[in-house]
Amino acid sequence: MTNTSSTKLDKAAFEIRKGGLPVRTLSESDVERCLPLPRLLDALEEGFEALERGEVQAPPRPEIVIPGRGFSLAMPAWQPGSKIAVKVVNVFDGNLRAGWPSHLSLITLYEADTGVACCVMDGTYITAVRTAASAALSVRMLARPDARVATVIGAGVQAREHLRLLPLVRQFDHINVCSLHDDEARRLAASHPLARAPGDARAAVAESDVVCLATHSAEPVIDPDWLRPGTHVSSVGYHPPAGELPVRLPREHRLFVETLDALLPPPVGCAELSTIDRARATTLGAVALGKAPGRCNDEDITVYKAMGIAMEDLVAANLALRCAVEQGVGDFMRW
Known part of the structure; x- marks a missing residue:
């Protein structure tokens, strides 16, 4: 066999073993401590710009389905x-009955020059907060500057994170929380000084400048006729073969997405968008770079549909690791 390497190694490949390498580990509480929300919003906007410039590698996500259980x-x-990021997220709705989150995730980061693992961190919190942060970023980019009332449809993890993030992008007078489960909406609203639980979703949406859909519903949770002109609508729910977003909204109004892959069928894309012409959609990155217009006037109804993409995990996990190193947070394991 001809040796094509120009550098003579001290040891042959068969003589080299990995040995025990230190890998930082970050728990759920560590990650939350090391992920400042204002910095996350800015980092995500930069990530969407990099995505639009073609600088991010993120292949379509493969899916394993466990019948009757989850995926x-x-x-x-x-x-x-950045470090290479690989996230595995498991969605098992039945976990809630056992007192566990329905979405469980782990993220591993690798050095880009060697492929050596450098950090294993909880991805459950990151999955929740980066999803809500992308919706909040869409509000920052597309909602009217004078938006003062928001409504969150849903009272789960995403609704909780929306409540934390929305006040960072607009000066809301109040935020309505509406859910099929009124008691959960009231308990969630009681956790935030701007929130209230009016109980009437139609009336709440009708008074709102921003409407955020944050459910796991298999069918639309609002009627497009409830919206007033100038409203910005975001949707983060994922429940193929249908979903929470009324298909009329992206068909009749200006549609914004993370990537145009959102218009592919699930699991890569979004069920509610899979029959819509790709030419109708605009990416957040194109808006951020000034390549495409965002809101054009105060009467526009703008619609943002999120799928949750690997770039968001990449950005959030790298930011969390940088902050952890700065603060000396985390433990170490031998790999």
């Missing part, structure tokens, strides 16, 4: 200047 998605991504 598992693998989501790798990388861009120059």
